[in-house]
Amino acid sequence: MLGTVVQYDNAKLDYRYASHCFWKRKTRGGLIKLSRKPKSRADDHACIPLFDRPRAGVRYILDISFRIKTKSHHIDFLLLSKDTKRIFKICEYSVNKNDAEQFARCKAVFVPDSDDYEYIGFRGGLLYGPLNFIIIQQLSVYEEQLEHENVRRRLEEMGDGINRLIGITESIRYEVVTNYMKERFVYWQNAKQNGETALDAKKRFFASLYTEDEKMRVMQRATSVLLKEFDRVCRKHNIDYWLDFGTLLGAVRHSGFVPWDDDMDVGMMRKDIVRLQQAVSGEDTFIKITEHYCADDFTNNVVRVRYLDDDIKVFIDIFIHDFMQTDNMQASWEEVKRYRRMFSDEMLKFRHIDDTPGLNREERLKIHNEEHARIITQRRDEYNKILDIRENSGNAVVWGIDNFDCFIVRNGGIQAYDRIFPLTEIEFDGVNCLAPARIADRLTELYGDIYTLPGDMDTHMHVSRSYEHYQRCVEVLKKYDI
DSSP states (O other): OTTEEEEEETTTOOOEEOTTTBOSOOOTTOEEOBSSOOSSGGGSEEEEEOSSOOOTTOOEEEEEEEEEEOSSSEEEEEEEETTSOSEEEEEEEEOOGGGGTSOEEEEEEEOOSOSOEEEEEEEOOOOOSTTOEEEEEEEEEEEHHHHHHHHHHHHHHHTHHHHHHHHHHHHHHHHHHHHHHHHHHHHHHHHOOTTOOHHHHHHHHHHTOOOOOHHHHHHHHHHHHHHHHHHHHHHHTTOOOEEOHHHHHHHHHHSSOOTTOOOEEEEEEHHHHHHHHHHHHTSOOSEEEEEEEEOSTTOEEEEEEEESSTTOOOOEEEEEEEEEOOSOHHHHHHHHHHHHHHHHHHHGGGOOOOOOTTOOHHHHHBOOOHHHHHHHHHHHHHHHHHTTEESSOOSEEEEOTTSOOHHHHHSOSEEEHHHHOSOEEEEETTEEEEEOSOHHHHHHHHHSOTTSOOSOTTOOOOSOOOHHHHHHHHHHHHHHOO
């Protein structure tokens, strides 16, 4: 099959073992075991030859099913060079207790960094010992485009049936949307008061909304105090920032928090984040700036404004932006997204999950290894150079390649310079804040009609709602909310 570099089943497995590590035999089921404890982690891997070398820069899919019993909490699936000294980590699989009784499946997307890999294998399994084993039932590696081609072919085989289903679905959707638009039109016409327009009625309605959850409101106010101090430091040191996303929406529509939101979002140029860190470290202040890499599927550089007291969990997200010079914003954005996907795939090798009880998602995925963080930063800078992303000037402002997720891929990841600068001002929960130059354009790009009720109400839970945390936020308000 074109684009496939390995495709075996348990009857055809042809193991090639790493030096002096494995018994030089296999069983009918594809069982392999270490003959002794490896001298080092590098020895703890087995190799299976590829019948075609994967190409650097091409996206591949690993699909493997296996049973395993091991003392290890996880195993790594790898590509290896002929001498097994060059290793590329495809993904990490967390071993479950029942994986010894039934076949588990691991599927991962990866992009090789070289053309010289000749084996696929695993390591970290700690398979030595009388009762440990791995049995591979099926293993294949193929180009990602084949996945899309297979899906397309299956849809074509469904033929008229799927077309009829799509037609029925579109008909239902059209009827539902039409009825909704009619009902919404009638509602706002009836809601108008004293010569108001329908838009005036919408603005009045949304401005009247507020949270009736006392805990939520206390946490919102504690975050507003954080914002006030952050704004003070930024203005004192001439550091630019701007409200963005739900925070900008809340400022326009509610003069503060969206009632069901519990965090804040601001944008900042990368060069100003460095200046902010220096400014805060030299200030007599109760806030701090934290920064670390979070190794999720979209390896992210997480920058936040927090209280010095770590027990207070509210925060402000700072989203990183860079300058870019471009004659075609959309084409440049597509190129940035392409390199972002490559960056994310490469960084999966640093994915680490800390299963310590009580940790939140950010803490579980946080990268603590300084060498890994250095490599990630180095790769980010290399891609920025290829994309001609700049630190100090450009006609466009683009989302940092190390700092965006699936939402920004779809909505407003690149903007004309004059949409952001020069900054304007807007009030948020009693704090006079900085905002983009063209606020309405930014919000329309992100959310469409901002006076339509969204589908994600009551889904924003970024911080703890526990009674203990509520009490700490009450103490913060007593101390700092002047």
